[in-house]
Amino acid sequence: MQVDLVHVTKRFGGATAVDDFTATLADGQLVALLGPSGCGKSTLLNMLAGILPVTSGRIRFDKDDVTHWPPERRGVGLVFQNYALYPHMTVAQNISFPLEIKKTPKPEREKKIGEIAAMVHVEELLNRRPDELSGGQQQRVAIARALVKQPRLLLLDEPLSNLDARLRLEMREEIRRVQRETGVTTVFVTHDQEEAMSISDQIVLMRDGKLQQCDPAQTLYHNPANRFAAEFLGNPPINQLHGKASSGRFKLSCGAEIPLPNPATDSGRPAIMAVRAEAFAIDDGGFPCKVSELFEIGKEEMASLKIGGETVRAYLPLEGGIRKGDTVRVKLKPRGVFLFDEETGERI
Amino acid sequence: MSKRGDLERQTDYTQTSRLSKIEPLLYLAPFMIGILVFTLYPVVNVVVISFMEDYNYLTRAFSRLGLGNYINVLSNKYFIQALSNTFIYVLLVVPIATVIALAVANTLNQKLKLAGLFQTAYFLPMVTSVTAVGLAWRFMFNERLGIINFFLSLLRIDPVGWLTKAEWSMPALVIYGIWNILPFTIILLLAGLQSVNPMFYTAARVDGSKGLRIFFRITVPLLAPTIMLTTIVNTISSFKVFNELFPLFKGQAGPFYNLYTVVYFIYEQMAGKPRLGRAASAALVLFAVIFILTMLQLLIQRRWNRSGRM
Numbered sequence: 103m104q105v106d107l108v109h110v111t112k113r114f115g116g117a118t119a120v121d122d123f124t125a126t127l128a129d130g131q132l133v134a135l136l137g138p139s140g141c142g143k144s145t146l147l148n149m150l151a152g153i154l155p156v157t158s159g160r161i162r163f164d165k166d167d168v169t170h171w172p173p174e175r176r177g178v179g180l181v182f183q184n185y186a187l188y189p190h191m192t193v194a195q196n197i198s199f200p201l202e203i204k205k206t207p208k209p210e211r212e213k214k215i216g217e218i219a220a221m222v223h224v225e226e227l228l229n230r231r232p233d234e235l236s237g238g239q240q241q242r243v244a245i246a247r248a249l250v251k252q253p254r255l256l257l258l259d260e261p262l263s264n265l266d267a268r269l270r271l272e273m274r275e276e277i278r279r280v281q282r283e284t285g286v287t288t289v290f291v292t293h294d295q296e297e298a299m300s301i302s303d304q305i306v307l308m309r310d311g312k313l314q315q316c317d318p319a320q321t322l323y324h325n326p327a328n329r330f331a332a333e334f335l336g337n338p339p340i341n342q343l344h345g346k347a348s349s350g351r352f353k354l355s356c357g358a359e360i361p362l363p364n365p366a367t368d369s370g371r372p373a374i375m376a377v378r379a380e381a382f383a384i385d386d387g388g389f390p391c392k393v394s395e396l397f398e399i400g401k402e403e404m405a406s407l408k409i410g411g412e413t414v415r416a417y418l419p420l421e422g423g424i425r426k427g428d429t430v431r432v433k434l435k436p437r438g439v440f441l442f443d444e445e446t447g448e449r450i
Numbered sequence: 451m452s453k454r455g456d457l458e459r460q461t462d463y464t465q466t467s468r469l470s471k472i473e474p475l476l477y478l479a480p481f482m483i484g485i486l487v488f489t490l491y492p493v494v495n496v497v498v499i500s501f502m503e504d505y506n507y508l509t510r511a512f513s514r515l516g517l518g519n520y521i522n523v524l525s526n527k528y529f530i531q532a533l534s535n536t537f538i539y540v541l542l543v544v545p546i547a548t549v550i551a552l553a554v555a556n557t558l559n560q561k562l563k564l565a566g567l568f569q570t571a572y573f574l575p576m577v578t579s580v581t582a583v584g585l586a587w588r589f590m591f592n593e594r595l596g597i598i599n600f601f602l603s604l605l606r607i608d609p610v611g612w613l614t615k616a617e618w619s620m621p622a623l624v625i626y627g628i629w630n631i632l633p634f635t636i637i638l639l640l641a642g643l644q645s646v647n648p649m650f651y652t653a654a655r656v657d658g659s660k661g662l663r664i665f666f667r668i669t670v671p672l673l674a675p676t677i678m679l680t681t682i683v684n685t686i687s688s689f690k691v692f693n694e695l696f697p698l699f700k701g702q703a704g705p706f707y708n709l710y711t712v713v714y715f716i717y718e719q720m721a722g723k724p725r726l727g728r729a730a731s732a733a734l735v736l737f738a739v740i741f742i743l744t745m746l747q748l749l750i751q752r753r754w755n756r757s758g759r760m
């Protein structure tokens with residue numbers, strides 16, 4: 103099912119939680135809704151579920167305008183951040199609940215519960231109560247309950263945030279697998295950029311209730327639309343240098359100059375050059391900088407380099423034999439270097 | 451469990467001097483003495499007296515120890531009537547009050563605009579004296595002038611002799627009894643409702659249900675422990691129905707002495723020539739009934755909890 107959000111706005115009193123949001127979520131895709139805490143992700147998700155009414159704008163599921171449909175009519179599956187399993191029901195009863203409401207006959211109900219329980223690997227737990235389950239198990243049950251009624255849309259609100267690091271990785275794969283198996287259009291809310299990059303077909307990046315960019319993870323990483331997108335994705339965080347670009351060189355505020363990989367760009371106005379750590383390469387024709395710190399990470403080395411008064415982080419190959427205190431010559435690769443307007447944050 | 455274990459272990463390590471062992475006892479002493487003198491001693495006394503036949507409380511003389519008082523009480527037709535009246539009263543008052551309180555509490559919890567009005571309404575019985583309110587009810591139940599019959603007349607129902615006809619006196623008592631325990635029940639249920647996380651309602655709506663189904667499938671089960679608590683407390687207090695009789699029937703047990711309750715029976719044993727032994731054994735029979743019923747309720751609750759597990 104394709105989901106269309108058209109100029110969707112949500113205000114709480116005077117505060118705008120979601121601001122003129124327009125995006126299309128393609129059928130069968132897993133979309134990560136990514137953004138910092140408080141940017142309106144849950145609000146947007148709840149509007150998709152019908153829990154919160156929109157202030158203005160329209161929501162369409164395929165051809166249906168569902169803007170004013172109540173949640174019970176929308177046929178979405180929702181996995182809450184803390185799962186919200188009914189504490190007085192067993193796992194089987196929890197999963198069965200949406201089917202009972204649809205008046206599915208009992209034999210069919212039992213067959214479906216069996217199937218879905220097998221899919222999320224909770225067959226052994228059907229007679230347990232939620233308080234007798236671990237966080238990961240609760241999450242699987244919550245997914246089973248959301249999926250069993252074959253929703254048109256599956257919504258997950260930070261489902262992994264209660265889990266420990268290892269389980270989080272595992273469950274991430276599980277969600278991806280189950281989503282592929284069922285082919286249900288899925289919106290996955292997270293504030294973890296790495297989670298969003300690894301799980302999704304498409305990332306919807308939000309900030310202060312506004313859409314920043316809607317693209318596949320790789321596009322978002324290699325072609326950020328604005329400074330916020332460049333900042334938010336990637337580990338270590340992207341390096342940012344203030345200055346001005348002119349005639350093929352970037353002049354830092356501290357006086358140093360760096361040759362640009364794409365000499366054509368000219369900022370004129372104060373700009374920010376953002377450089378990913380992997381965009382540095384040792385090159386005898388490059389500009390000199392001092393290695394102020396070295397950290398070994400796998401087959402590469404992370405170095406802190408001093409360029410004039412600024413410090414940047416860069417990945418350098420280990421075999422270079424570089425030591426702390428050396429001066430090395432580096433150049434910038436064209437991939438992973440972006441210029442943004444300092445004032446507006448827009449890409450130049 | 452493990453937490454409690456940790457605490458115990460901690461106290462094991464703390465060195466307690468002799469003084470600090472006695473000190474808490476000193477703090478407790480006034481309270482404990484009070485309990486001993488005013489609660490424990492009379493209770494033990496009642497048990498002992500209930501076995502003393504022909505006990506005279508002035509001379510403290512009795513003919514012999516035995517079950518005479520119990521046999522006497524259990525074969526007394528007024529006591530049997532009192533017991534049956536009390537059971538009927540409890541079986542009507544407690545379930546009806548619980549259902550009404552549940553409906554009211556649920557309405558209040560949904561933050562209706564009327565909340566302010568409701569609040570006054572449900573606190574009123576708590577701050578007014580039982581007897582004064584009872585008198586007010588006597589006026590409301592009045593056959594010719596009462597407001598209840600006035601409303602019934604609007605529905606073209608003939609005046610009902612609430613307080614003067616034998617067959618209407620029990621309903622009148624039950625209505626008054628329900629009204630008396632409603633505030634307490636509503637407040638407890640409301641507190642219970644407010645501790646239910648609203649996300650369960652949201653989850654149920656997303657799962658496709660609404661309205662009454664959410665109420666019966668989600669709200670009531672999550673509230674079950676609180677409902678059980680109010681039921682037990684209300685059952686115990688309703689078994690002791692006695693005060694309610696006075697304002698309604700001018701101190702009589704119903705218009706034709708047809709509304710004997712167990713506590714009224716006990717009270718009456720002390721009027722005229724006091725029959726302390728009989729009163730004591732009747733009290734202990736009541737105690738046994740309440741005790742057994744409470745145990746039964748707890749048992750049912752446990753069964754109920756487990757049955758949810760299939």
Ligand SMILES: Nc1ncnc2c1ncn2[C@@H]1O[C@H](COP(=O)(O)OP(=O)(O)OP(=O)(O)O)[C@@H](O)[C@H]1O
Pocket residue numbers: 114117118119137138139140141142143144145146293
């Ligand atoms: N019921 C409400 N009343 C008023 N303001 C609200 C309400 N719900 C959310 N907000 C505000 O709307 C903004 C967006 O909230 P939202 O819960 O959607 O953030 P989020 O992106 O899900 O954050 P998080 O990652 O912390 O869950 C916040 O500023 C929040 O304070």
Ligand SMILES: [Mg+2]
Pocket residue numbers: 143144145259
């Ligand atoms: Mg949120």
